[in-house]
Each structure stands twice: as C-alpha cells, then as structure tokens.
Amino acid sequence: MRAYILLKLSVLLLTACAGRPDLSEQITGRWEMEQVLRNGNDVTAEHDPDDDRFIVIIADGTFRSGGHFGENTGRWSIDTDTGELFIDSDAGENDDSYWFISFDDDVMTWTGARGFGREFMLKHRRSQ
16 A cells, blocks of 8 residues: 555656756746846846846757847856756856756746855846
C-alpha cells in the first residue's frame, strides 16, 4: 500500500512539473522595463528616463536591448537549477551581469545575484 501511494505521488509531481514551461521558455520574448530599484529605492527615472528601455530575449541564446542609453546585444544563459540568468553583454566584461529571475503573471523580476547587480532589482513587463 505504501509503495502504491509513493508511486501515485511521484506521478502527480511529474505531471505537475511537466505542464510548466522551463525558465528558458518563459524568459523568451520582448520585455519592457517597468521599474528599477537600487538598495530598495526606486531609481527608475534615472535608469529609464524616457520610459523606453526594453530587452528582447531570443530562444537561440541571444538578446538585444535598447532605449534611452542606446542599443546592446549579447548572449544569455540560465542555470535552471538555481534560476540564475547570465547576461553576457557585447558592451564588455564590465557590463556582464548575473540575476535571479522570477515571474508573476506577465512581470519578470531580476534580482541581482553577483557583482554590481546585487544592489538592483529590475522589473520587466512582457510586451505584446
């Protein structure tokens, strides 16, 4: 009887996890910058003064971004075990960053994981 219950629980867990897209699928698309927090303080006006910053995450592992501060391209990868996103910017090593990502409906939140990013939390809204 115990083996049957364990088998049934295992099947339920696998079914529940199979229905969820993985992080690499969830992150792809166009995202508009919505809010920038630095050490808990809202600094959106400083980091997105024209309310036009965006990032497009492409399934092939590349990205492009743009807005007030110009355009950028590069590569991205996700450690699916930790949820850590690595942004490898073509602007140079000093622009590379690591983020923990989470989702709440159509809002993706990046919380700084290492280096300069640890001070920041970025919120992006999925664009149509």
